[in-house]
Amino acid sequence: MPRQNVRIYLKALQDHALIEYKAAERHTAIVRATDKGFALLGHSRVTLSLPIIGDVAAGQPGYADEHIEGYATRLQDVLDIHEGDFLLRVRGESMLGVGIYPGDFVVIRPMQTEPLAGEIALVAVPGDNTATLKRWHRNNGTVTLLSENPDYAPMTFPTQDVLIQGCLVGHIGTGRSRQAR
Structure with a gap:
């Protein structure tokens, strides 16, 4: 899959508040699930x-x-x-x-x-x-x-x-x- 397509999908997930996405031009991206994203997956960010x-x-x-x-x-x-x-x-x-x-x-x-x-x-x-x-x-x-x-x-x-x-x-x-x- 081309890198630009991955970026489009990540931006869409970010627009729906499912992930936090940070990337600089031509650099490694940092992607973290939000509480809403964890909930959609049936998980919780709250752990012991x-x-x-x-x-x-x-x-x-x-x-x-x-x-x-x-x-x-x-x-x-x-x-x-x-x-x-x-x-x-x-x-x-x-x-x-x-x-x-x-x-x-x-x-x-x-x-x-x-x-x-x-x-x-x-x-x-x-x-x-x-x-x-x-x-x-x-x-x-x-x-x-x-x-x-x-x-x-x-x-x-x-x-x-x-x-x-x-x-x-x-x-x-x-x-x-x-x-x-």
Whole structure:
């Protein structure tokens, strides 16, 4: 189809308020559906967004940064997410055994209750603003946080020294090529 015909169709859709269309002469066009256009397609522009609030250590505990870097939308199409859930980008290799790699995203659900034994949890550990993603095990007044990589030793703390920040409810691989171990 000739470029001029495409432009005519796009202008017609814009005239009917179905799209926003911006293009400079001989440049790439930017086309966005309007609310009316989404409605015609049976979709809504309103979606649940999760804040991307920083990184989480999946190795040695590191700074738990909590500023919002941006928002991810349409995750509810593939993950069971709820209002209040949030994303963290994984840093480190301690959870490779469950397929969580550096640069991947994890969906965390804030919890008021203790994780189940063996559940993967986001736990604030003693130190300055440190949190880590590990398997949770509690035993006689202590909590042991286990990695899914034999290169990382278990971490054990008195129960009162750790703070449960949430539990893993989803994982999003970032498409990086995986290397066999």
